[in-house]
Amino acid sequence: MELVLFTIFAVLAIASALVVITQEKPIYSVLSLVVTLFSLAGIYVLLNAYFLAMIQIAVYAGAIMVLFLFVVMLLNLKDSYKIPNLKKLLGTVFGGAIALSVIFSFTKVGRALVPESEMPAGDAYNMGILLFTDYVFPFEIASILLLVATIGAIVFTKKQLKEN
Amino acid sequence: MIPTSLFLFLSAILFAIGVAGVLIRKNALVIFMSVELMLNAINLSLITFSRMHGNLDGQILVFFVIAVAAAEVAVGLALIIAIFKKNDSINVEELNLMKM
16 A cells, blocks of 8 residues: 555656656746645655655645746746757756666665654654754754845845846 | 665655756756755655654754755745846856856
């Protein structure tokens, strides 16, 4: 049963990832990237990372992809771009070479996954305890980083307005 | 029980698709999306290794990767909008200010 679910999610993720890079119009790329992120969330559940699966759907497939969608609609790009055959060939060769070399090094990983009972579940309770005890300092730094990014985004777009 | 290597293979394939996307596309938005794809591939292998070792530290790292990715997307998209306002295009081959 687990293997069937894994196969479905994996095939869905790889197929929609291929659509992301081959699609001529950016809007279709955004929408198929949402499908990839959703199927990755399904795989996270298979790995007992329940909290991260939820975050993946809410933050990645929700917030970040809506931001991308807004920008695609805001920019109103007219030119749809056909990928030249030479570039397709080079992309396939380089991508394939990287995939094969990483897969070859991953075949050396001999250890099996631990059974579900021997590991704390990755739910909000256990993750929260870790976040607010061992990892409280990085957690606070992350909040400052998000604040800086927000201010940076505002400054970038505002400066341009003044010059016009 | 699913073997560990299957998850890692999926992660490697997604990462390679992301690299190929960065190499073959000219649209800055699609390149940015390919980078997101690579980040997600890395997240998958981190979660797999976390399950392999039976503790949650890897998942905490993924949490921070997602937080940093959110910040990166906010700044990156603001940059893309600023470039579009200046050049009327987000084709990366037309961005040759530093070459001249």
